[in-house]
Amino acid sequence: MNSFNWLDYIDFLNNYNQLIPTINSSLKSCCCSSFRSICSWGGSFAFGSYNFGSFLTGSYSFSSFMFWIGSFNFSSFEFGDFSSLSFTDLLNIDSCNDCDFDFVKVTKFWAAIKGEPLNLFGYGIDLI
Amino acid sequence: MNSSNNLNVIYSLSTAPFFAKKMNTQFEVDKFELYTAALSSLTRQKEGNITIMHCDKHAYDYIKQKGLLNLWSEVRITLPDNFYDEKSQTKIDARMFWAAGKLFALRATQSPVLMLDTDFIAWKLPKLSNKIIAAHHEDLSPNVYPPISHFEMNEEYTFAEELDYEIKPLNTAFLYLPCEEFKQFYIEHSLEFMRNSKSCDDYLTYMVYAEQRLLPMLAKLKGAETETLLNFPNLNENNEHYTHIWGAKQVMRDNPKELERFLAKCRKRIRHDFPECEWIISKIES
Secondary structure, three states: OEEOOHHHHHHHHHHOOOOHHHHHHHHHHOOOHHHHHHHHHHHOOOEOOEOHHHHOOOOOOHHHHHHHHHOOOHHHOEEOHHHHOOHHHHHOOOOOOOOOOOHHHHHHHHHHHHOOHHHHOOEOHHHO | OOOOOOOEEEEEEOOHHHHHHOOOOOOOOOHHHHHHHHHHHHHHHHOOOEEEEEEOHHHHHHHHHHOOHHHOOEEEEOOOHHHEEOOOOEEOOOOOOOOHHHHHHHHOOOOOEEEEOOOEEEOOOOOOOOOEEEEEEOOOOOOOOOOHHHOOEOOOOOOOOOOOOOOOOEEEEEEEEOOHHHHHHHHHHHHHHHHHEOOOOOOOHHHHHHHHHHHHHHHHHHOOOEEEOOOOOOOOOOOOOEEEOOOHHHHHHHOHHHHHHHHHHHHHHHHHHOHHHHHHHHHHHO
8 A cells, every 4th residue: 555645746746747738638638548548547546435537537627636636635545556557557558649648648647646756667766 | 505795796887888879978977877876886885795896998987087986896997998899809789789888797707796787776685596686577578579580680690499589588687697607608698699680770679688588598598597586567566675767767867856856865865874975975966
């Protein structure tokens, strides 16, 4: 179980805020394979009875998704199955020709949420 | 059973790949890599290992000019400039085989030997035995490890039929070779592949074949047992002892804020674990 580090998450938003508009527009307009991967990916980190997948589909934009999770006090939460997403799973998320949703953006987002953004690209970086 | 005390832990730094790509440019090592190299060597020395940096003349001058020669137990000029191999009197293409310096460094060191990449930190060593130990397996992904028909070789080179081409490659950021005879066997086969590859602009598949795919195939052929530190692809799971910067290098080059966060972590760790080594921070930052 990975404790969610709210400060790291804020840091992620500051670091990668240039990605958000792109991801936002991709989610609104595209039903590509990447998008479907993200939906199932979203579904894999349900905690309690909530399922993020449902927030990544339908009419919910990425911004409202951010707003929704931002309304929680994450200091008392832990992510459930989120850490089970493997590097191979991520490699299976392809780039899409119809939108800008690509592997790099997704992995940066995922890595940042895990708390150690660099750990996805290397390993054990949190041990330093 | 080999004790890890007095074990030779080797690193390599060669400038040939750099100058093959960027002529008339000043050679430099990224700051984050200097910090990981420092933490890697200091940590091994603390546990009783002898750390040896193998480099070519340009790399030696660079380390000396940075004031970092004392970072390792020894710094040796053993790597050939321009990857010219005196033994075979042939030149290795430094653009295609940018990691060939590791093979030359291995050749210059007697087994048992542990070779670490400068961006790899072993906070603790595994139990050493007569098994070859590598960092982890890699998938036989065709983009990285294509079938051997992909390689354009000189006519005299043949791919040995007795090798098992289905074996997963071994990542050699951490490589422990306990047996001198096998080490030489691996080096010669790897360099032979490099020497006989036709020059091209493929800077990935040829190199990783020579360094990482041949290794487990040759080990199987010789009946040498292998094991890994970590289970691929879940490299962060149950990993308490090994740091490898790997692809995060590019992230840091692209993202100054991420880079500074990482450098601050390294400085903090050096000050905590090696308070007497403040000089290293000064030298790296200068």
